[in-house]
Amino acid sequence: MSSVAVTAQTAGSGAAKAAARRRARKAGGGPNRRAGWIVYTLLGIVLLVSAFPLYFTLLLGSSDPVEISRNAVPQWLPDMSLFTQFQTVIESTQINFWKALTNSVIIAVVVSAAVVLFSTLAGYSFAKLRFRGRGPLLVFVIATMAVPTQLGVIPLYILMSDLHWIGKLQAVIVPVLVSAFGVFWMTQYLSESLPYELIEAARVDGASMIRTFWSIALPAARPAAAMLGLFTFVQQWTNFFWPSIVLSSDNPTLPLVVKSLQSNYFVDYSLVMGGVFLVTLPLLVIFAFVGKQLVAGIMQGAVKG
Amino acid sequence: MAVLTPQRSAPGSGAPQRESRRLGFSQRLGRWDVKLSPYLYISPFFILFAVTGLFPLAYTAYVSVHEWSLLGGQGDFVGLQNFTDVLAQPTFWKALVNTLSIFVFSSVPQVILAIIIAALLDQNLRAATFWRMGVLIPYVVAPVAVSLIFGRLFADQYGLINGMLNAIGLDSIAWHGDRIASHVAIATMVNYRWLGYNALIFLAAMQAVPRDLYEAAVIDGAGRVRQFFSITVPQIRATIIFVVITSTIGGLQIFDEVRLFDSIGLGGPDQNWMTTVVFLYDLAWGDQHSLGRASAVAWLLFLLIVLIGLVNFLVTRRISSSDGVRKTTRKSSTRGNA
Numbered sequence: 001m002s003s004v005a006v007t008a009q010t011a012g013s014g015a016a017k018a019a020a021r022r023r024a025r026k027a028g029g030g031p032n033r034r035a036g037w038i039v040y041t042l043l044g045i046v047l048l049v050s051a052f053p054l055y056f057t058l059l060l061g062s063s064d065p066v067e068i069s070r071n072a073v074p075q076w077l078p079d080m081s082l083f084t085q086f087q088t089v090i091e092s093t094q095i096n097f098w099k100a101l102t103n104s105v106i107i108a109v110v111v112s113a114a115v116v117l118f119s120t121l122a123g124y125s126f127a128k129l130r131f132r133g134r135g136p137l138l139v140f141v142i143a144t145m146a147v148p149t150q151l152g153v154i155p156l157y158i159l160m161s162d163l164h165w166i167g168k169l170q171a172v173i174v175p176v177l178v179s180a181f182g183v184f185w186m187t188q189y190l191s192e193s194l195p196y197e198l199i200e201a202a203r204v205d206g207a208s209m210i211r212t213f214w215s216i217a218l219p220a221a222r223p224a225a226a227m228l229g230l231f232t233f234v235q236q237w238t239n240f241f242w243p244s245i246v247l248s249s250d251n252p253t254l255p256l257v258v259k260s261l262q263s264n265y266f267v268d269y270s271l272v273m274g275g276v277f278l279v280t281l282p283l284l285v286i287f288a289f290v291g292k293q294l295v296a297g298i299m300q301g302a303v304k305g
Numbered sequence: 306m307a308v309l310t311p312q313r314s315a316p317g318s319g320a321p322q323r324e325s326r327r328l329g330f331s332q333r334l335g336r337w338d339v340k341l342s343p344y345l346y347i348s349p350f351f352i353l354f355a356v357t358g359l360f361p362l363a364y365t366a367y368v369s370v371h372e373w374s375l376l377g378g379q380g381d382f383v384g385l386q387n388f389t390d391v392l393a394q395p396t397f398w399k400a401l402v403n404t405l406s407i408f409v410f411s412s413v414p415q416v417i418l419a420i421i422i423a424a425l426l427d428q429n430l431r432a433a434t435f436w437r438m439g440v441l442i443p444y445v446v447a448p449v450a451v452s453l454i455f456g457r458l459f460a461d462q463y464g465l466i467n468g469m470l471n472a473i474g475l476d477s478i479a480w481h482g483d484r485i486a487s488h489v490a491i492a493t494m495v496n497y498r499w500l501g502y503n504a505l506i507f508l509a510a511m512q513a514v515p516r517d518l519y520e521a522a523v524i525d526g527a528g529r530v531r532q533f534f535s536i537t538v539p540q541i542r543a544t545i546i547f548v549v550i551t552s553t554i555g556g557l558q559i560f561d562e563v564r565l566f567d568s569i570g571l572g573g574p575d576q577n578w579m580t581t582v583v584f585l586y587d588l589a590w591g592d593q594h595s596l597g598r599a600s601a602v603a604w605l606l607f608l609l610i611v612l613i614g615l616v617n618f619l620v621t622r623r624i625s626s627s628d629g630v631r632k633t634t635r636k637s638s639t640r641g642n643a
Contacts, residue, residue, distance in 0.1 A: 035428035043425050047439040050501060053454045054446065056465070060457060068457075072468030118353070121346040131343035137351075144354065148554055148610050150582075151603040152361030154368055154589060154596050159361070175357040178350045208335075209342035238447035240561045241582075245590060255561075258449040262568055269457060276450045283445040291438040298441070298502060299509035 054280070061085050061274035068269045085274025095257055095275070096249065101282075103247075104237055104254045107172055112232040114177040116225045123186025124217040128199060138187065144180045153245065160246055171246040172253070176236065182228050185301065189224035190217065227297035230290055237283055254279045362607075369600035376594055387601040391588075397602070399576050400584040401609075403488065407580065408556040410492030416548060419500055420541075423507035424533055437508070440501030451494050452565035459490040481567060487578040494562045499555075503548050510544035511537055549617055557610050558582050581606050 055078075062082045063074035090097045125131070126138050156175060157166075165171040194217060202212045218225075240255040247253065249260050261275040287294070369387050372380030391397050422440060430436055443451070458465045459480040467477040480490045514537065522532045538545075560582040564570040571587055572579020579587075581602065589599035 035430050039425050039428045039430070043422075043430075043436050043439075046422055046425070046501075047436070050440060050442045050497075053451070053458065053497065054442070056458065057450075057454050068463070070463060072463050072465045118349040122350045125343045125346035129343040129346075131340075134343070137347065141350070144358065146550070146554065146614065147358075147362070148558060148607060149358040149362060150558055151607045152358065152365055153585075154600045154603060155361035155364035156357065157589070158364075158368070158596070174353075177357075178353040180350075180354065183347075183350055209338045213346070234445055238445075238449075240447065240449050240564070244564070245586070255447050255449045258447065258453060259565060259570075262453060262565055272453060273457070276453050280446050280450050283447075284442075287438075287442070287445045291441060292434055294444070295434065295437045295441055295505060298505040299512075301506075 054277070054284075057273045057277045057280070058082060061270055061277055063270050065268045065270045081270075082274055082277075085271050086278050088271055089261070089275040089278055094249070095260060096252055097257060097278075100252045100254050100257045103169060103251065107169060107243075107253060108233045108236040110173055111176050111236045112229045114173075115179050115182045115232045116229045118178050119182030119186045119228060120190075120218060120221045120225055121213065122183045123188075123190050124194075124213055124221070126183070126187040127189075127191035128194060128196070128217070141180050141183050141187075145184060150241065153242065156242075157245060166246055167248050167251055169247075169251070172239075172243050175242070179232070182232070185228055186221060186224060190221055193224075194220045227293060227300070230294055231297060233286075234283065234294075254282075365600045365603050365607075368596055369598075369604055371597050373597040373600070374594050375589060375596055380597075383597070387595075387597045388605070391598050391601045391605070396576055396579070397581075397584060400572070400579045400581045403484075403572070403576075403578055404557055404559065404580045404582075406485070406488045407492050407495075407559055407578070408553070410488050411495040411559075412549065412552045412556050414492075415496045415500055415503060415552065416545065418496070419503035419548070420507050420538070420545075422500065422504035423511055424537060426504065426508045427511045427537075437505060440504055442501070443498045444502050446498065448494070448498060448561035449565050451498050452562045455490065455494045455497070456566055459493075481573065482577075484575075484577040487566070487573065491559070491562050491566060491578055495556070495559065499552070503552070506548055507541060507544060510541040514540040546618070546622070550614055553613055553617055554610060557606065557613065560586070581609075 058078040059073065059075060060068055062078040062080075062085075067074035089095055122141075126134060126141075160166055160171045163171075165174075198216050198220070199212055202216045207215065238255060239253075240259075243253050244256060244259065247256060249256065252260065258276060258279055261272050370382060370384055372383050372386075374380065426433070426436060426440070446454075459467075461467070461477070461479050461481050464480070466480070470477060478486050480486050518536050518540070519532055522536055527535065559580045563572055563578060563580050563583050566578060567573060570583075571591070572583055585599050585602040585606070587593070588602060589596050
């Protein structure tokens, strides 16, 4: 940098910039240069490694179980026999596939909606309203994000058992209706993107507090709320630990189906893998549509959180 | 307006004074609405969190000092008996060592690889969104599914990984037999699922690094590698700390991958890959039915997580303040990421 400073002093800043540009071109660096083939090759490998396990699932799902126990890669292309595995999994009375799918949808949708609603309410309050104890309460919310509440499973189980909720969906849903991260996320978003003028205007027009929230804050929160909803959905859809404790195979979720696939059919790997793919498929389809938003959400969360 | 927090503005920027009483909501109802609404809106979170998050965590301490059976319910007060019982069990220590070992195998390579992938994604790419979505695919695969798939890839006989090792002339590895090998296999599953996710977090941090720093470095003749180590890594330090801490909290609670690594799911015949949370699960819902002892394990694990979190924080802060980067750059990087 010193050489630039010297040039700037002796020949003016314009000359320094021009010299810098020349040198930048010579060095071949610069953040704006198009990426070279090495970068694409390396990223291609990363992508291959990310996608291969899923492809491998399809392969094993189409293979003969005897072949699987003899060959690391029984065949290189999936084939139609995959659908036989799908059919077996769906029709099996031990697996309860449709019930699991319905349960997973109910849990993921209800929890996402609740987390978004409660987080937006609280986030609006923290970001835009003034009340006694606001600061300490917000600090409390942030502090709880780092607390592993998972470790409270035993009293939670006792509680669910006292309520006679064991085996029922509400045992999975109720403990995750709110999220400290969600409140923090919405507080951050609303404090930056909701102008006070809008709220004031609504109040001047005589809107009640809840009306103001409903017609002003909620629409303004939509982008962040959508992302929060997406992440909650994925999290609940893939959740296994707590559901495996309170639910049984009579009333399972999809991850529990994966577990029972393994314990019922652990010899027939083509069936297991067919089932694993079937269980993964819904989220892959959703990902194809909202993957972009997930990427954006993670990157925004990183900058804010 | 009285209800609203005045916009924070830089001192001296001359923000317009708000006339607080002009709107005078003289109706009593309106005043109560203004006073109570903020509390009303935050109450669902605090009430539900108290009942389903805080209370259970605190109550764990109560359960841990009692004899408490899954079927029989609360028994006698036994003081610290559960803790001493647990600490005297070799399985507890084995599970603890396994957890730490799996955690190290998963977090260290994960952070390094994620930073490298992020640096690749940070280049001026064509179809940037495509690549970003590509690395995120594993995130939508449930850990249980990942575990079953990798269980096949890491099969002791005729698994793909051993097949590849044989192909290049190496011996097969007993992924389900050897203790360290099983830790590597389980850590690989964790890495598979979270690598792309963390890479995107790092990518966001990298994009917040002021581009003129790179331009200055180029002018000074720094190559790409030098730029990476002298600018990128120090600038995204706050994010590295963030990722390390979150992966600590997650890494010490590994459960799903272990439950499906073999068909029994309790960490193998010799508990070679049993983790602490699986141990807790087995105490409570396995043969022992001892909620008391499981609670003791939960508390010990809680303390461990807090402890390692603190150590993490102190070490990473020490590193970040001691390697000669001026305060100003650090400040700007925290502002970018926090």
